[in-house]
Amino acid sequence: MPAATQLRGRALVEEVEKEYLNSVKNEIEDIRTGDLVEVSNYYSLSNKQFSTFKGVVIARRKRNTINSSINVIGSVEGVQVEMHIKVHSPLVKEIKILEHGNGKQRARLNYFRDLTLTKYRALKKTTKRKFRPTLEAKEEEKRLRYLLLTQEEQEE
Numbered sequence: 253m254p255a256a257t258q259l260r261g262r263a264l265v266e267e268v269e270k271e272y273l274n275s276v277k278n279e280i281e282d283i284r285t286g287d288l289v290e291v292s293n294y295y296s297l298s299n300k301q302f303s304t305f306k307g308v309v310i311a312r313r314k315r316n317t318i319n320s321s322i323n324v325i326g327s328v329e330g331v332q333v334e335m336h337i338k339v340h341s342p343l344v345k346e347i348k349i350l351e352h353g354n355g356k357q358r359a360r361l362n363y364f365r366d367l368t369l370t371k372y373r374a375l376k377k378t379t380k381r382k383f384r385p386t387l388e389a390k391e392e393e394k395r396l397r398y399l400l401l402t403q404e405e406q407e408e
Contacts, residue, residue: 286353
């Protein structure tokens with residue numbers, strides 16, 4: 253970082269924000285619209301009590317800045333709720349991606365507000381994505397199938 257006398261005003265703030273974002277870049281995953289996420293928020297930092305909210309990301313704003321935020325829509329006790337969450341807020345405990353969207357969604361999914369999202373199954377249908385197992389998972393599946401076939405042959 254250059255000397256503090258070289259940077260003034262907004263330039264200094266931008267430099268500090270850039271350093272912070274580089275330090276937490278690995279911690280925060282790339283959240284996209286259409287992803288099913290679970291967000292844990294603290295009520296207050298002194299109590300250490302938190303609540304979780306599960307829903308679909310319908311918008312992402314100001315990517316790669318300290319002010320980046322997401323809009324998550326979901327249902328709480330049968331009522332449709334939309335939350336605006338600052339990603340780098342100290343009140344956000346964690347953001348877990350449960351399922352990725354198919355990647356072919358629009359940048360903003362405002363039409364989700366008109367849909368009735370009452371159950372997780374309804375949320376899951378809106379975020380379809382083909383499951384692509386890893387190479388290790390494929391090998392493990394082959395091994396288990398082989399064991400199953402050999403056990404069936406031994407029983408006969």
